[in-house]
Amino acid sequence: MAQEIHTGNSIIHVSGLRKAYGSTVAVDDVSFEVNNGEIFGLIGPNGAGKTTTMECVEGLRTPDRGTVSVVGLDPWRDKYRLQERVGVQLQQAQLQKRIKVWEAVHLWASLFRKKTADGDRLVEQLGLVEKRNAWFMDLSGGQKQRLFIVLALINDPEVVFLDELTTGLDPQARRAIWELVRGIRERGKTVCLTTHLMEEAERLCDRTAIIEHGRIIDIGAPDALVQRHCPERTVVLSTDDPTAEERLRAIPRFEAITSKDLRFTIRGSGDNFVTEVIRCLSENRIKVTDFRTVLPNLEDVFLKLTGHSIRD
Protein backbone atom coordinates (compact mmCIF):
# COMPACT_ATOMS: atom_id res chain seq x y z
CA MET A 1 0.00 0.00 0.00
CA ALA A 2 1.32 3.41 -0.90
CA GLN A 3 1.94 5.61 2.05
CA GLU A 4 0.75 9.13 1.33
CA ILE A 5 2.72 11.75 3.18
CA HIS A 6 2.21 15.44 2.62
CA THR A 7 4.04 18.10 4.52
CA GLY A 8 3.77 21.65 3.29
CA ASN A 9 5.15 22.18 -0.16
CA SER A 10 7.53 19.26 -0.43
CA ILE A 11 7.37 16.67 -3.16
CA ILE A 12 10.18 14.35 -2.00
CA HIS A 13 10.62 13.12 1.56
CA VAL A 14 13.56 11.08 2.67
CA SER A 15 13.82 10.02 6.27
CA GLY A 16 16.45 7.90 8.02
CA LEU A 17 17.69 6.38 4.76
CA ARG A 18 20.42 3.78 5.10
CA LYS A 19 22.04 1.60 2.46
CA ALA A 20 25.04 -0.67 2.85
CA TYR A 21 26.88 -2.81 0.30
CA GLY A 22 28.27 -5.69 2.29
CA SER A 23 30.11 -4.11 5.18
CA THR A 24 30.46 -0.73 3.46
CA VAL A 25 27.80 1.71 4.56
CA ALA A 26 27.18 3.93 1.54
CA VAL A 27 24.39 6.03 3.02
CA ASP A 28 23.62 6.39 6.70
CA ASP A 29 20.62 8.07 8.31
CA VAL A 30 20.03 10.51 5.48
CA SER A 31 16.97 12.74 5.74
CA PHE A 32 15.90 15.66 3.57
CA GLU A 33 12.96 17.13 1.76
CA VAL A 34 12.72 18.64 -1.70
CA ASN A 35 10.22 21.41 -2.30
CA ASN A 36 7.91 21.51 -5.26
CA GLY A 37 9.38 23.55 -8.12
CA GLU A 38 12.91 23.96 -6.80
CA ILE A 39 16.29 22.78 -7.98
CA PHE A 40 17.69 20.72 -5.14
CA GLY A 41 21.29 19.54 -5.17
CA LEU A 42 23.02 16.70 -3.36
CA ILE A 43 26.63 17.86 -3.26
CA GLY A 44 29.76 16.15 -2.09
CA PRO A 45 32.90 14.44 -3.31
CA ASN A 46 32.88 11.27 -5.40
CA GLY A 47 31.95 8.28 -3.30
CA ALA A 48 30.09 10.34 -0.70
CA GLY A 49 26.83 8.50 -1.28
CA LYS A 50 25.06 10.96 -3.59
CA THR A 51 24.25 8.46 -6.33
CA THR A 52 23.19 5.74 -3.91
CA THR A 53 20.86 8.20 -2.20
CA MET A 54 19.41 9.30 -5.50
CA GLU A 55 18.96 5.76 -6.78
CA CYS A 56 17.07 4.83 -3.63
CA VAL A 57 14.81 7.82 -4.23
CA GLU A 58 14.33 6.83 -7.89
CA GLY A 59 13.33 3.29 -6.97
CA LEU A 60 16.38 1.67 -8.56
CA ARG A 61 17.75 0.46 -5.22
CA THR A 62 16.08 -0.82 -2.09
CA PRO A 63 17.10 1.02 1.04
CA ASP A 64 18.06 -1.12 4.05
CA ARG A 65 16.24 1.24 6.35
CA GLY A 66 14.29 4.47 6.22
CA THR A 67 11.32 5.80 4.33
CA VAL A 68 11.21 7.55 1.00
CA SER A 69 8.24 9.18 -0.64
CA VAL A 70 8.21 10.81 -4.08
CA VAL A 71 5.04 12.50 -5.34
CA GLY A 72 3.29 10.58 -2.56
CA LEU A 73 4.54 7.18 -3.76
CA ASP A 74 6.91 4.66 -2.24
CA PRO A 75 9.63 4.37 -4.92
CA TRP A 76 10.20 0.69 -4.31
CA ARG A 77 6.69 -0.66 -3.89
CA ASP A 78 5.19 1.67 -6.51
CA LYS A 79 8.20 1.59 -8.82
CA TYR A 80 6.27 1.44 -12.06
CA ARG A 81 3.68 4.04 -11.07
CA LEU A 82 6.52 6.29 -9.99
CA GLN A 83 8.42 5.83 -13.25
CA GLU A 84 5.39 7.20 -15.09
CA ARG A 85 5.67 10.45 -13.15
CA VAL A 86 9.40 11.11 -12.85
CA GLY A 87 12.23 11.57 -15.33
CA VAL A 88 15.63 10.03 -14.73
CA GLN A 89 19.10 10.72 -16.05
CA LEU A 90 21.68 8.27 -14.72
CA GLN A 91 25.35 8.78 -14.10
CA GLN A 92 27.50 7.36 -16.91
CA ALA A 93 24.60 5.73 -18.70
CA GLN A 94 24.80 4.63 -22.31
CA LEU A 95 22.33 3.62 -24.95
CA GLN A 96 22.69 1.03 -27.68
CA LYS A 97 25.70 2.17 -29.73
CA ARG A 98 23.84 2.19 -33.02
CA ILE A 99 20.45 3.47 -31.96
CA LYS A 100 19.52 6.69 -33.73
CA VAL A 101 18.53 9.76 -31.77
CA TRP A 102 14.97 9.78 -33.08
CA GLU A 103 14.62 6.04 -32.46
CA ALA A 104 15.58 6.45 -28.82
CA VAL A 105 13.10 9.30 -28.41
CA HIS A 106 10.30 7.32 -30.05
CA LEU A 107 11.11 4.19 -28.06
CA TRP A 108 11.01 6.11 -24.80
CA ALA A 109 7.77 7.81 -25.77
CA SER A 110 6.18 4.40 -26.37
CA LEU A 111 7.02 3.14 -22.89
CA PHE A 112 4.64 5.37 -20.95
CA ARG A 113 0.98 4.83 -20.36
CA LYS A 114 0.15 8.51 -20.24
CA LYS A 115 0.32 11.02 -23.03
CA THR A 116 3.92 12.01 -23.48
CA ALA A 117 5.57 15.30 -24.30
CA ASP A 118 6.20 16.17 -27.94
CA GLY A 119 9.46 14.34 -28.62
CA ASP A 120 10.25 16.24 -31.82
CA ARG A 121 9.86 19.55 -30.00
CA LEU A 122 12.11 18.42 -27.17
CA VAL A 123 14.73 17.34 -29.69
CA GLU A 124 14.48 20.77 -31.24
CA GLN A 125 14.58 22.61 -27.91
CA LEU A 126 17.70 20.73 -26.88
CA GLY A 127 19.41 21.48 -30.16
CA LEU A 128 19.58 17.95 -31.52
CA VAL A 129 17.61 18.42 -34.74
CA GLU A 130 20.67 18.01 -36.92
CA LYS A 131 21.58 14.85 -35.04
CA ARG A 132 18.16 13.21 -35.37
CA ASN A 133 19.52 10.46 -37.60
CA ALA A 134 22.90 10.10 -35.91
CA TRP A 135 23.84 6.98 -34.01
CA PHE A 136 24.25 7.32 -30.26
CA MET A 137 27.93 6.33 -30.49
CA ASP A 138 28.63 9.22 -32.85
CA LEU A 139 27.30 11.92 -30.51
CA SER A 140 29.63 14.14 -28.48
CA GLY A 141 29.52 14.02 -24.68
CA GLY A 142 27.35 17.12 -24.53
CA GLN A 143 24.98 15.80 -27.18
CA LYS A 144 24.61 12.51 -25.32
CA GLN A 145 23.74 14.38 -22.15
CA ARG A 146 21.23 16.51 -24.03
CA LEU A 147 19.65 13.37 -25.44
CA PHE A 148 19.42 11.96 -21.91
CA ILE A 149 17.68 15.16 -20.86
CA VAL A 150 15.19 14.69 -23.71
CA LEU A 151 14.55 11.13 -22.52
CA ALA A 152 14.18 12.31 -18.92
CA LEU A 153 11.58 14.86 -20.02
CA ILE A 154 9.71 12.72 -22.56
CA ASN A 155 6.95 11.72 -20.11
CA ASP A 156 6.37 15.30 -18.98
CA PRO A 157 7.48 14.33 -15.46
CA GLU A 158 6.75 16.14 -12.21
CA VAL A 159 10.21 15.48 -10.82
CA VAL A 160 13.44 15.19 -12.84
CA PHE A 161 16.51 13.44 -11.41
CA LEU A 162 19.87 14.41 -12.86
CA ASP A 163 22.93 12.51 -11.65
CA GLU A 164 26.29 14.20 -12.35
CA LEU A 165 24.84 15.75 -15.46
CA THR A 166 27.82 17.83 -16.53
CA THR A 167 30.70 15.59 -15.50
CA GLY A 168 33.18 15.31 -18.34
CA LEU A 169 31.76 18.24 -20.30
CA ASP A 170 33.77 21.28 -21.29
CA PRO A 171 32.88 24.60 -19.60
CA GLN A 172 30.90 25.86 -22.56
CA ALA A 173 28.72 22.75 -22.81
CA ARG A 174 28.33 22.85 -19.04
CA ARG A 175 26.95 26.38 -19.11
CA ALA A 176 24.53 25.43 -21.88
CA ILE A 177 23.29 22.49 -19.81
CA TRP A 178 22.81 24.73 -16.75
CA GLU A 179 20.61 26.97 -18.84
CA LEU A 180 18.56 23.94 -19.86
CA VAL A 181 18.15 22.82 -16.26
CA ARG A 182 16.89 26.26 -15.31
CA GLY A 183 14.47 25.89 -18.22
CA ILE A 184 13.16 22.67 -16.67
CA ARG A 185 12.41 24.56 -13.47
CA GLU A 186 10.69 27.33 -15.46
CA ARG A 187 8.26 24.69 -16.69
CA GLY A 188 7.19 24.16 -13.11
CA LYS A 189 9.06 20.91 -12.59
CA THR A 190 11.11 19.94 -9.59
CA VAL A 191 14.73 19.07 -10.22
CA CYS A 192 16.84 16.90 -7.93
CA LEU A 193 20.47 16.71 -8.99
CA THR A 194 23.83 15.52 -7.72
CA THR A 195 27.13 17.21 -8.40
CA HIS A 196 30.65 17.33 -7.07
CA LEU A 197 31.15 20.74 -8.66
CA MET A 198 30.60 23.47 -6.12
CA GLU A 199 30.30 26.10 -8.81
CA GLU A 200 27.49 24.13 -10.41
CA ALA A 201 25.66 23.88 -7.10
CA GLU A 202 26.08 27.58 -6.42
CA ARG A 203 24.87 28.71 -9.81
CA LEU A 204 22.05 26.25 -10.23
CA CYS A 205 20.60 25.06 -6.96
CA ASP A 206 17.94 26.75 -4.87
CA ARG A 207 18.90 24.50 -1.98
CA THR A 208 21.65 21.99 -1.43
CA ALA A 209 22.46 19.17 0.95
CA ILE A 210 26.14 18.59 1.61
CA ILE A 211 26.93 14.89 1.86
CA GLU A 212 30.09 13.28 3.06
CA HIS A 213 30.80 9.67 4.04
CA GLY A 214 27.16 8.80 3.52
CA ARG A 215 25.81 11.43 5.89
CA ILE A 216 24.24 14.81 5.33
CA ILE A 217 26.28 17.50 7.06
CA ASP A 218 24.02 20.46 6.40
CA ILE A 219 21.16 21.57 4.20
CA GLY A 220 20.25 25.02 2.97
CA ALA A 221 20.38 27.58 0.19
CA PRO A 222 23.97 28.07 -1.01
CA ASP A 223 24.01 31.68 0.28
CA ALA A 224 22.61 30.66 3.64
CA LEU A 225 25.16 27.88 4.01
CA VAL A 226 27.97 30.30 3.27
CA GLN A 227 26.65 32.84 5.77
CA ARG A 228 26.15 30.20 8.42
CA HIS A 229 29.53 28.55 8.15
CA CYS A 230 31.81 31.18 6.65
CA PRO A 231 30.90 34.53 8.22
CA GLU A 232 34.41 35.86 7.68
CA ARG A 233 35.10 38.43 4.96
CA THR A 234 38.37 38.95 3.20
CA VAL A 235 39.60 42.18 1.67
CA VAL A 236 42.68 42.37 -0.52
CA LEU A 237 44.19 45.82 -1.08
CA SER A 238 47.43 47.39 -2.24
CA THR A 239 48.87 50.49 -0.65
CA ASP A 240 52.30 52.00 0.02
CA ASP A 241 51.08 53.85 3.11
CA PRO A 242 53.38 52.71 5.95
CA THR A 243 50.69 53.24 8.60
CA ALA A 244 48.13 51.07 6.82
CA GLU A 245 48.77 47.80 8.61
CA GLU A 246 48.52 49.32 12.07
CA ARG A 247 45.30 51.15 11.23
CA LEU A 248 43.71 48.11 9.65
CA ARG A 249 44.50 46.01 12.72
CA ALA A 250 42.35 48.37 14.77
CA ILE A 251 39.16 47.65 12.80
CA PRO A 252 36.41 46.04 14.90
CA ARG A 253 36.16 42.24 14.47
CA PHE A 254 39.51 42.16 12.71
CA GLU A 255 40.95 38.65 12.67
CA ALA A 256 44.13 38.45 10.63
CA ILE A 257 46.31 40.30 8.19
CA THR A 258 49.04 39.13 5.88
CA SER A 259 51.12 41.26 3.60
CA LYS A 260 53.34 40.69 0.64
CA ASP A 261 54.93 43.42 -1.51
CA LEU A 262 52.61 46.14 -0.19
CA ARG A 263 49.65 43.92 -0.82
CA PHE A 264 47.53 43.24 2.25
CA THR A 265 45.02 40.49 2.81
CA ILE A 266 42.77 41.35 5.74
CA ARG A 267 40.30 38.92 7.26
CA GLY A 268 37.51 39.78 9.64
CA SER A 269 34.02 38.61 10.47
CA GLY A 270 30.55 40.01 10.17
CA ASP A 271 28.52 41.59 7.38
CA ASN A 272 29.89 45.03 8.27
CA PHE A 273 33.53 44.13 8.02
CA VAL A 274 33.99 45.35 4.44
CA THR A 275 32.27 48.66 5.28
CA GLU A 276 34.55 49.05 8.28
CA VAL A 277 37.61 48.54 6.09
CA ILE A 278 36.40 51.19 3.64
CA ARG A 279 35.63 53.59 6.51
CA CYS A 280 39.09 53.01 7.97
CA LEU A 281 40.75 53.73 4.63
CA SER A 282 38.72 56.86 4.08
CA GLU A 283 39.06 58.29 7.62
CA ASN A 284 42.82 57.80 7.57
CA ARG A 285 43.17 58.98 3.97
CA ILE A 286 45.06 55.84 3.03
CA LYS A 287 45.68 55.79 -0.70
CA VAL A 288 45.02 52.41 -2.25
CA THR A 289 45.93 51.34 -5.76
CA ASP A 290 43.86 48.18 -5.71
CA PHE A 291 40.92 46.95 -3.67
CA ARG A 292 38.81 43.84 -3.88
CA THR A 293 36.76 41.61 -1.65
CA VAL A 294 36.94 37.85 -1.66
CA LEU A 295 33.64 36.23 -0.77
CA PRO A 296 33.58 32.75 0.67
CA ASN A 297 31.71 30.16 -1.38
CA LEU A 298 30.42 26.62 -1.02
CA GLU A 299 33.93 25.36 -1.58
CA ASP A 300 34.98 27.16 1.63
CA VAL A 301 31.90 25.85 3.43
CA PHE A 302 32.86 22.33 2.47
CA LEU A 303 36.42 22.86 3.60
CA LYS A 304 35.23 24.22 6.91
CA LEU A 305 32.73 21.45 7.55
CA THR A 306 34.92 18.53 6.56
CA GLY A 307 38.42 19.83 7.12
CA HIS A 308 39.44 19.01 3.57
CA SER A 309 38.81 20.26 0.05
CA ILE A 310 36.16 18.54 -2.07
CA ARG A 311 38.84 17.74 -4.66
CA ASP A 312 40.99 15.73 -2.25
Place this chain on the structure above:
Amino acid sequence: MLRGLWALTWIEIKVFLREPLGAFGMIVVPVVVFIGLGRIVGRSVAPSSLAASGFLRAGVPVLASILITLSAVLSLVTIISIYREGGILKRLRATPLRPQTILTAHVLVKLLLTAVTLLLTVLAAKRYYPIGIHVPVFGFTIALLISTWSVLSIGFLIASIVPTARFSQPIGAIMLYPMVALSGLFVALESLPPKLQIVARMLPLTYAVSLLQGILKGDAWSAHVGDIVALTVVFAVCTALSAKVFRWE
Protein backbone atom coordinates in the same frame (compact mmCIF):
# COMPACT_ATOMS: atom_id res chain seq x y z
CA MET B 1 4.27 -6.46 -19.73
CA LEU B 2 3.54 -6.02 -23.42
CA ARG B 3 3.92 -2.25 -23.40
CA GLY B 4 7.14 -1.42 -25.14
CA LEU B 5 7.94 -5.05 -26.01
CA TRP B 6 7.42 -4.68 -29.77
CA ALA B 7 9.02 -1.25 -29.87
CA LEU B 8 12.07 -2.54 -28.00
CA THR B 9 12.27 -5.76 -30.05
CA TRP B 10 12.13 -3.78 -33.30
CA ILE B 11 14.88 -1.41 -32.11
CA GLU B 12 17.06 -4.33 -31.04
CA ILE B 13 16.66 -5.97 -34.48
CA LYS B 14 17.66 -2.76 -36.24
CA VAL B 15 20.58 -2.15 -33.90
CA PHE B 16 21.78 -5.74 -34.39
CA LEU B 17 21.64 -5.50 -38.16
CA ARG B 18 23.75 -2.34 -38.01
CA GLU B 19 26.58 -4.19 -36.23
CA PRO B 20 29.34 -4.52 -38.80
CA LEU B 21 29.79 -8.27 -38.33
CA GLY B 22 26.79 -9.10 -36.19
CA ALA B 23 24.30 -10.21 -38.80
CA PHE B 24 27.00 -11.51 -41.12
CA GLY B 25 28.59 -13.68 -38.46
CA MET B 26 25.35 -15.06 -37.22
CA ILE B 27 23.61 -15.73 -40.51
CA VAL B 28 26.38 -16.44 -42.98
CA VAL B 29 28.68 -18.65 -40.93
CA PRO B 30 26.19 -21.51 -40.33
CA VAL B 31 25.16 -21.46 -44.00
CA VAL B 32 28.79 -21.67 -45.11
CA VAL B 33 29.58 -24.44 -42.64
CA PHE B 34 26.56 -26.39 -43.79
CA ILE B 35 27.18 -26.11 -47.51
CA GLY B 36 30.96 -26.37 -47.21
CA LEU B 37 30.93 -29.45 -45.00
CA GLY B 38 28.26 -31.05 -47.15
CA ARG B 39 30.28 -30.56 -50.32
CA ILE B 40 33.54 -31.76 -48.78
CA VAL B 41 31.94 -34.93 -47.47
CA GLY B 42 29.99 -35.34 -50.71
CA ARG B 43 33.14 -35.10 -52.82
CA SER B 44 35.55 -37.19 -50.75
CA VAL B 45 33.21 -40.09 -50.11
CA ALA B 46 30.94 -41.66 -52.64
CA PRO B 47 27.50 -40.32 -51.85
CA SER B 48 26.14 -43.79 -52.39
CA SER B 49 28.10 -45.12 -49.39
CA LEU B 50 25.77 -45.66 -46.49
CA ALA B 51 27.79 -43.79 -43.83
CA ALA B 52 28.36 -40.73 -45.98
CA SER B 53 24.78 -40.51 -47.03
CA GLY B 54 23.59 -40.87 -43.42
CA PHE B 55 25.93 -38.13 -42.31
CA LEU B 56 24.85 -35.87 -45.15
CA ARG B 57 21.18 -36.57 -44.57
CA ALA B 58 21.02 -36.25 -40.78
CA GLY B 59 24.41 -35.27 -39.40
CA VAL B 60 25.31 -32.10 -41.28
CA PRO B 61 21.84 -30.49 -41.19
CA VAL B 62 21.56 -31.01 -37.43
CA LEU B 63 25.14 -29.84 -36.84
CA ALA B 64 24.42 -26.68 -38.83
CA SER B 65 21.22 -26.17 -36.85
CA ILE B 66 23.02 -26.55 -33.54
CA LEU B 67 25.58 -24.01 -34.73
CA ILE B 68 22.74 -21.62 -35.49
CA THR B 69 21.43 -22.11 -31.96
CA LEU B 70 24.83 -21.67 -30.34
CA SER B 71 25.68 -18.57 -32.30
CA ALA B 72 22.32 -17.07 -31.28
CA VAL B 73 23.05 -17.89 -27.64
CA LEU B 74 26.61 -16.52 -27.78
CA SER B 75 25.33 -13.38 -29.44
CA LEU B 76 22.82 -13.00 -26.59
CA VAL B 77 25.51 -13.52 -23.96
CA THR B 78 27.71 -10.89 -25.60
CA ILE B 79 24.96 -8.33 -26.01
CA ILE B 80 23.66 -8.73 -22.46
CA SER B 81 27.21 -8.35 -21.09
CA ILE B 82 27.86 -5.25 -23.17
CA TYR B 83 24.51 -3.74 -22.21
CA ARG B 84 25.17 -4.37 -18.56
CA GLU B 85 28.69 -2.97 -18.67
CA GLY B 86 27.57 0.12 -20.56
CA GLY B 87 24.71 0.81 -18.17
CA ILE B 88 22.16 0.29 -20.95
CA LEU B 89 20.24 -2.31 -18.97
CA LYS B 90 20.16 0.00 -15.99
CA ARG B 91 18.98 2.89 -18.13
CA LEU B 92 16.15 0.77 -19.55
CA ARG B 93 15.14 -0.24 -16.06
CA ALA B 94 14.68 3.38 -15.04
CA THR B 95 11.50 3.43 -17.14
CA PRO B 96 8.13 1.76 -16.68
CA LEU B 97 9.55 -1.25 -18.61
CA ARG B 98 9.32 -4.49 -16.68
CA PRO B 99 12.66 -6.32 -16.35
CA GLN B 100 11.20 -9.41 -18.02
CA THR B 101 10.06 -7.29 -20.98
CA ILE B 102 13.63 -6.11 -21.57
CA LEU B 103 14.97 -9.67 -21.57
CA THR B 104 12.07 -11.08 -23.58
CA ALA B 105 12.79 -8.58 -26.36
CA HIS B 106 16.30 -10.03 -26.66
CA VAL B 107 14.96 -13.60 -26.73
CA LEU B 108 12.52 -12.66 -29.49
CA VAL B 109 15.28 -11.07 -31.56
CA LYS B 110 17.41 -14.20 -31.28
CA LEU B 111 14.53 -16.54 -32.10
CA LEU B 112 13.67 -14.46 -35.13
CA LEU B 113 17.27 -14.48 -36.34
CA THR B 114 17.44 -18.24 -35.75
CA ALA B 115 14.40 -18.75 -37.97
CA VAL B 116 15.76 -16.46 -40.69
CA THR B 117 19.16 -18.19 -40.66
CA LEU B 118 17.51 -21.58 -40.88
CA LEU B 119 15.39 -20.43 -43.78
CA LEU B 120 18.44 -19.13 -45.65
CA THR B 121 20.26 -22.38 -44.97
CA VAL B 122 17.38 -24.40 -46.41
CA LEU B 123 17.24 -22.17 -49.49
CA ALA B 124 20.99 -22.46 -49.99
CA ALA B 125 20.78 -26.24 -49.58
CA LYS B 126 18.17 -26.56 -52.30
CA ARG B 127 20.73 -25.26 -54.78
CA TYR B 128 24.14 -26.20 -53.45
CA TYR B 129 23.81 -29.23 -51.16
CA PRO B 130 25.29 -32.38 -52.77
CA ILE B 131 22.26 -34.58 -52.18
CA GLY B 132 18.62 -33.69 -52.12
CA ILE B 133 17.24 -33.86 -48.60
CA HIS B 134 13.64 -33.60 -47.74
CA VAL B 135 13.29 -31.38 -44.67
CA PRO B 136 9.89 -30.94 -43.04
CA VAL B 137 10.65 -27.20 -42.92
CA PHE B 138 7.83 -26.10 -40.65
CA GLY B 139 8.26 -28.85 -38.07
CA PHE B 140 12.04 -28.56 -38.16
CA THR B 141 11.84 -24.80 -37.63
CA ILE B 142 9.62 -25.30 -34.60
CA ALA B 143 12.01 -27.92 -33.22
CA LEU B 144 14.97 -25.57 -33.69
CA LEU B 145 13.12 -22.67 -32.06
CA ILE B 146 12.24 -24.83 -29.04
CA SER B 147 15.89 -25.87 -28.76
CA THR B 148 17.16 -22.30 -29.10
CA TRP B 149 14.62 -20.97 -26.63
CA SER B 150 15.78 -23.53 -24.09
CA VAL B 151 19.51 -22.96 -24.61
CA LEU B 152 19.04 -19.15 -24.50
CA SER B 153 18.11 -19.52 -20.84
CA ILE B 154 21.60 -20.96 -20.28
CA GLY B 155 22.89 -17.88 -22.07
CA PHE B 156 21.31 -15.66 -19.43
CA LEU B 157 23.00 -17.71 -16.72
CA ILE B 158 26.37 -17.40 -18.44
CA ALA B 159 25.81 -13.66 -18.90
CA SER B 160 25.17 -13.39 -15.16
CA ILE B 161 28.34 -15.24 -14.23
CA VAL B 162 30.84 -13.68 -16.65
CA PRO B 163 32.21 -10.52 -15.02
CA THR B 164 33.15 -8.45 -18.06
CA ALA B 165 31.90 -8.07 -21.60
CA ARG B 166 35.34 -8.79 -23.00
CA PHE B 167 35.34 -12.38 -21.78
CA SER B 168 31.68 -13.15 -22.31
CA GLN B 169 31.98 -14.54 -25.83
CA PRO B 170 35.04 -16.80 -25.25
CA ILE B 171 33.79 -18.05 -21.88
CA GLY B 172 30.37 -18.70 -23.37
CA ALA B 173 31.96 -20.62 -26.24
CA ILE B 174 34.10 -22.69 -23.86
CA MET B 175 31.02 -23.60 -21.87
CA LEU B 176 28.75 -24.37 -24.80
CA TYR B 177 30.73 -25.90 -27.65
CA PRO B 178 32.02 -28.97 -25.75
CA MET B 179 28.39 -29.92 -25.23
CA VAL B 180 28.18 -30.57 -28.98
CA ALA B 181 30.78 -33.35 -28.70
CA LEU B 182 28.64 -35.31 -26.27
CA SER B 183 25.31 -34.44 -27.84
CA GLY B 184 25.03 -37.70 -29.78
CA LEU B 185 25.71 -35.93 -33.04
CA PHE B 186 29.09 -37.52 -33.70
CA VAL B 187 28.99 -40.58 -31.49
CA ALA B 188 25.74 -42.29 -30.65
CA LEU B 189 24.91 -42.02 -26.94
CA GLU B 190 24.76 -45.79 -26.58
CA SER B 191 28.36 -46.21 -27.66
CA LEU B 192 29.70 -43.77 -25.04
CA PRO B 193 31.22 -45.09 -21.79
CA PRO B 194 28.48 -45.29 -19.11
CA LYS B 195 29.83 -42.33 -17.11
CA LEU B 196 29.93 -40.09 -20.16
CA GLN B 197 26.44 -41.23 -21.04
CA ILE B 198 25.23 -39.85 -17.72
CA VAL B 199 26.99 -36.56 -18.40
CA ALA B 200 25.54 -36.44 -21.91
CA ARG B 201 22.06 -36.93 -20.56
CA MET B 202 22.52 -33.93 -18.28
CA LEU B 203 23.35 -31.66 -21.19
CA PRO B 204 20.54 -29.80 -22.93
CA LEU B 205 22.12 -30.07 -26.39
CA THR B 206 21.70 -33.84 -26.27
CA TYR B 207 17.94 -33.40 -26.21
CA ALA B 208 18.06 -30.67 -28.84
CA VAL B 209 20.02 -32.99 -31.15
CA SER B 210 17.65 -35.89 -30.52
CA LEU B 211 14.64 -33.70 -31.24
CA LEU B 212 16.14 -32.20 -34.40
CA GLN B 213 17.32 -35.55 -35.76
CA GLY B 214 13.96 -37.13 -35.06
CA ILE B 215 11.91 -34.39 -36.70
CA LEU B 216 14.31 -34.37 -39.66
CA LYS B 217 13.80 -38.13 -40.11
CA GLY B 218 10.06 -37.55 -40.08
CA ASP B 219 9.31 -38.89 -36.58
CA ALA B 220 5.99 -37.94 -35.03
CA TRP B 221 6.16 -35.23 -32.34
CA SER B 222 4.71 -37.74 -29.89
CA ALA B 223 7.95 -39.73 -30.14
CA HIS B 224 9.89 -36.73 -28.78
CA VAL B 225 7.79 -35.57 -25.87
CA GLY B 226 10.67 -36.58 -23.61
CA ASP B 227 13.08 -34.27 -25.45
CA ILE B 228 10.66 -31.36 -25.28
CA VAL B 229 10.02 -31.94 -21.58
CA ALA B 230 13.78 -32.04 -20.95
CA LEU B 231 14.32 -28.80 -22.87
CA THR B 232 11.46 -27.17 -20.99
CA VAL B 233 12.93 -28.27 -17.67
CA VAL B 234 16.28 -26.76 -18.70
CA PHE B 235 14.48 -23.54 -19.54
CA ALA B 236 12.53 -23.50 -16.26
CA VAL B 237 15.58 -24.25 -14.10
CA CYS B 238 17.89 -21.80 -15.86
CA THR B 239 15.27 -19.05 -15.88
CA ALA B 240 14.60 -19.56 -12.17
CA LEU B 241 18.35 -19.49 -11.44
CA SER B 242 18.83 -16.44 -13.66
CA ALA B 243 16.06 -14.61 -11.83
CA LYS B 244 18.13 -15.09 -8.67
CA VAL B 245 21.62 -14.36 -9.93
CA PHE B 246 21.04 -12.06 -12.89
CA ARG B 247 22.87 -8.76 -12.46
CA TRP B 248 21.53 -5.62 -14.07
CA GLU B 249 24.65 -3.55 -13.44
